[in-house]
Amino acid sequence: MARGLDRGPRPADHPAMTDADGRRRTYSGAPWESEVGYCRAVRVGDRIWVTGTAPVAEGGGVHAPGDAYAQARRCLDLIERALRDLGADLSSVVRTRMFVTDVSRWRDYGRAHRERFADHPPATTMVEVRALIHPDMLVEIEADAVVG
DSSP: OOTTTTSOSOOTTOOOEEOTTSOEEEOOOOHHHHHHTOOSEEEETTEEEEEEEOOBOTTSSBSSTTOHHHHHHHHHHHHHHHHHHTTOOGGGEEEEEEEESOGGGHHHHHHHHHHHHTTSOOEEEEEEOSOOSSTTOOEEEEEEEEOO
């Protein structure tokens, strides 16, 4: 198992934090955030950037190994949670980027994306990559949002 996948993605009491310069950040609670030096999402003014979000299961490990659709849904659920922490929701998303390990499964990833964004489709990109941090992960999704 890849380092950091032994814990759940977020403790229940992990609130969004505001820096001295007014930037708001939210964290998933994953141990690799402090190791690598990043947060789940950051808000500056009316803009939010959500980092690459992998399909980490609630109790740790990989969510739904082998199921591209379920993994994409899980990524989008985690993105939605980060957006809510920062006062937004999926309707605020203006761009997504999907990094996939098998682009021939584009319909599975795309179905999950369409279901969550049908009423407010963002610009999007899907790119095949050689690998993600864990060999059972099929997709990782980033999102950019504008609030208001």
